[in-house]
Amino acid sequence: MQPPTARDIEIIGRPEASAGVAVALAVASVSAGFPSPAEDYIEQALDLNDLLITNPPATFFVRVTGTSMIEAGIHPDDILAVDRSREARHGDIVIAIVNGELTVKELATTPVLRLIPRNSAYEPIVLREHDDFEIIGKVTGLVRRFR
Amino acid sequence: MFALVDCNNFYASCEQLFRPDLRHWPVVVLSNNDGCVVSRSAAAKALGIPMGVPAYQLKEAIVRHGVEVFSSNYALYADISQRVMRVLAELAPEVEIYSIDEAFLDVGGIADLAAFGRRLRATVRQWIGITVAIGMAPTKTLAKLANSGAKRFPATGGVVDLSDRERQRRLLRITPVEEVWGVGRRLSRRLRLMGIDTALDLGARDKGELRRRFSVTLARTAMELDGVPCFGLDEAPPPRKQVISSRSFGERVTSLAAMRQAVCAYTATACEKLRRGRQYARSMSVFLHTSPHAGTAYYGNAAHGSLPAPSGDTRDFHRLAGRLLDAIWKDGHAYVKAGVMLHDCCPMAPMQLSLLGTQGLHASDALMTAVDRINHSGRGQVFWANQGIDPSWTMFRNHLSPAYTTNWNAIPCVR
Known part of the structure; x- marks a missing residue:
């Protein structure tokens, strides 16, 4: 069996499934002077998935509710791309399970393990060894649509 | 050297994936039409809920233990399955997808099989959140046994090297x-x-x-x-000596047109199963019946017919199924169930052709292969128009979870 390419495993609603909106951009910029040898050359159309997804099978999408991360620029109704294969480090924004709920917070590993809301009205969650929590993955992108 | 990778409690695990509140909870998934239990979480097994128990017998477990019940959410399972298979394809040289939750890998040439298995298992768990059992052995039949050993004995850590x-x-x-x-x-x-x-x-x-x-x-x-x-x-x-595809209807079927669609859909499913086993069939039967408990006059019947030569072509069986249905259909009844069975199965490859039936055989195989490949994901993108487009006979799915990974309006929420 050949390793599947992104196109082989199309699933409706998953961004890697989109054929990619063709946004062909000419590379050459407008400049006075000598013509660039690359002027006629058009690079491959841009695909937003390239920006958001590096590991498709491990990437999931979630929708934000609430304002606990508003000071990090994460608003209610934003869509986050979560890569479960990326190891989360101190300072990363992560998706975690705490008390049976999915939550988005900033991970702090020193001086103690904490999940930090980026909203001064909220208190950090200190994680102890026997707490029921799990770091699901690292948030690798954000999508927001405007009206 | 082969490995069999099998997802543990696959459907129930998919349901728990985006419901962290249910991670340690008894969860069961029902078959089509919410008929009976087809998948159980570890906690549901521990309660002693058996496989295959009809949904109506679960009432006590739901009240006493809060067992969470789901209808089969094929869009979700197909997506998670594809992700698992894709990870396997990245880590192993060759993969045969055997079913929605099982795959054989060719692991020849890998020096430390147990270490490879543990790495594979950890990767699938971390990347996708699904736990798998892995059995490895010099033959597929032994790998299958190694796999059930890995599942049955927790001390194996889910990985058994049976070389x-x-x-x-x-x-x-x-x-x-x-x-x-x-x-x-x-x-x-x-x-x-x-x-x-x-x-x-x-x-x-x-x-x-x-x-x-x-x-x-x-x-x-x-x-x-x-x-x-x-x-x-x-x-x-x-x-297989025969292939069966049959279901109870969500709503009783009273018109021949709706019944024809249902029978055509079952025929398409049965033929796909047949081809998956690399088999042809020579004859088929179609059956239908009303409810034996409804109090009205019971009617049930079946018809059987043969093709001139063995075939794997859905179109051949559609034509035959239509004739068989016409033979047993009676107006004025409310049917609760229908189905088809393919008989006289034989291997696909070498076979005798009837004197009349040689033409077009190659094209038929190619067409069916193309259809199966497109539909491999189980989401039915290509289907025969005689199945109908918005069938009224489709099933009950009263406990369906959201399409967490395949619909932007249904993705999980985080706080």
Whole structure:
């Protein structure tokens, strides 16, 4: 069996499934002077998935509710791309399970393990060894649509 | 060397994936039409809820233990399955997708199998959140047994390397013969009469005798148990003498047009199953009946018909199914169930053609292969128009979870 390419495993609603909106951009910029040898050359159309997804099978999408991360620029109704294969480090924004709920917070590993809301009205969650929590993955992108 | 990777409690695990509140909770998934239990979480198994129990018998478990019940959410399972298969394809040289939650890998040339298995298992768990069991052995039949060993004995950590001959013998000795891949209950009854009780007995038996008294396939299965590979990737012992596709209707069917769509859909499903086992069939039957409990006059009937030559072509069986349905259809009844069965199955490859039927055979195989490949994900993107587009006979799915990974409006929420 050949390793599947992104196109082989199309699933409706998953961004890697989109054929990619063709946004062909000419590379050459407008400049006075000598013509660039690359002027006629058009690079491959841009695909937003390239920006958001590096590991498709491990990437999931979630929708934000609430304002606990508003000071990090994460608003209610934003869509986050979560890569479960990326190891989360101190300072990363992560998706975690705490008390049976999915939550988005900033991970702090020193001086103690904490999940930090980026909203001064909220208190950090200190994680102890026997707490029921799990770091699901690292948030690798954000999508927001405007009206 | 082969590995069989099998997802644990696959449907129930998919349901728990985006419901962290249910991670340690008893969860069951119901079959089509919310009929009976087809998947159970570990906690549901611990409560003693058996596989296959009808949904209406769960009421007490729901009230007493809060068991969470889901309808089959195929869009979700297909997506998670694709992700698992894709990770396997990245980490292993060759993959045969065997079912929605099982795959055989060719792991020849890997030095430390146990370490490879543990890495594979950890990766699938971390990347996707699904737990798998892995059995590895020199043949597919042994890998299948190694896999069930990995599931049954927690001390294995979900990974069993059965390349050692002595370990093979120890496992085969405690494996009843009916648990061997491709040996059904009927066949095992005959084997037990001959004193073949365990997998070890079967593997030790004279292969010529097995071939003469049973089939080439059983002889090959016995050789596989003995450590001699007979099935390559994409090869399996064809266990089927017939293929069945049948369901209870969500709403009673009273019109011939709706019934025709249903029967055509079941026929398409059965034919796909047939081809997946690399088989042709020669004849089929169609059956339907009303409810035996409804109080009104009961009517049930079945019709059987044959093709001029064995076929794997859905179109041949559609034509036949239409004629068979016409023969048994009676107006004025409210039908609760219908189905089709394909009989006289034979291997696809070498076969005799009827004098009339040689033309177009190649094109038919190519077309069916193309259709199956498109539909492989189980989401039915290509289907025969005679199945209908918005069928009223489709099933109940009263406990359906959201399409967490395949619909932007249904993705999980985080706080």
